[in-house]
Structures are given as structure tokens and as C-alpha cells.
Amino acid sequence: MLSTDFYNIFSKKSNAILREIINLGHEIGLHFDEKRYEINSSSDLEHYIKYEQDILQRALNIKINCVSMHRPSKWILDNNIEFDNIINSYSKTFLKEFKYLSDSRMYWREDVINIIKSNKYDKLCILTHPFWYDKHEDDIKGRVGAFIRNANKERYFYMKENIRNIEEIISEGEL
DSSP: OTTOSSOOTTSHHHHHHHHHHHHTTOOOOEEEOGGGSOOOSHHHHHHHHHHHHHHHHHHHTSOOOEEEESSOOHHHHHSOOOOSSSEETTSHHHHHSSEEEEOGGGOOSSOHHHHHHHTOOSOEEEEOOGGGOOSSOOOHHHHHHHHHHHHHHHHHHHHHHHSTTGGGTOOGGGO
16 A cells, blocks of 8 residues: 555565565555545546556566555445456456455454365455464454554664664663
């Protein structure tokens, strides 16, 4: 997602993470927030998706083939919106012909592991949010709380990379 305040795809750290994902053999897609723009038609939507697709492609020097909407509106869900040169994971093809599963708000509405193992469906569209996963088990309150608490440490280290001798101003222990 290009319009998030949580990370910057151009930062060294975020770009390294994306490169690692690519090197593991995965594709990167665009996670698009339609609320970021004033969109009044399918052509407006396509214009802004292609705009962000181009930025992401240039940043990573790869082809971006798929877009998935962030918290899609009723308008997105009710219409079969398709684009040239990029797959919309919320088009009717994926919502009707695929078994769609998502871990929204850290909650699977169906047992995803059993659905995969069952081989009942020829086509699966599985949306996961890496934010919810960690080496340590936690519930949604704990995961969100840890994210907020860790923000101070992350900000400190970002400042440390950009301000010489930050320890003279404030130490890590004071956070």
C-alpha cells in the first residue's frame, strides 16, 4: 500500500523486506486504498490504480500484476470492475469463481487449513495480512497494542539514523 502512514516502500528497511519476499519466489501486488482519492467512476479508479501501479513497479523494478482493495467499498464489491494489464482481486471472477478467504481483523471466518486440505475447491483466493503474524502467539488486542508501543522504539531508531549523537538528546532507555 503506497498511501499508508505505517511504512514507506522507498525506505531502506521496507524495500529490503519487499526484496526478500520477491527473492523467496513470491509476487508483490498493489494494495490500493480507494478512499485516498476522489473517485467518481470506474475510469477514475483505474487511473489512480495505474498511477500507483507505475510507482510500485518503478520502486521495485518488477511488473505488478494484481491489485487488491483495502477495505473495499460497497461500490467496489457490487460491481464487476476489471482493468487492462492488472488483475482486480475483487472482480466477480475472484469473488464468484474462487473460494475467497481472509484473515481480516485477525479472524478467519472459516477454517482455512481444513478448506485447503479438503481439495474441495479448484481455485482459492486467500488474503492474509502479515501484520497479524509473529513468532509469538497473541490476540488482536495484544498485537495492536504491541504495534503501538513499538512505534516509539522504531521512531527512535529512525531518528538515530538521521540525527548525529541522538543519545546526547535522549537515550533509548528514556523511552
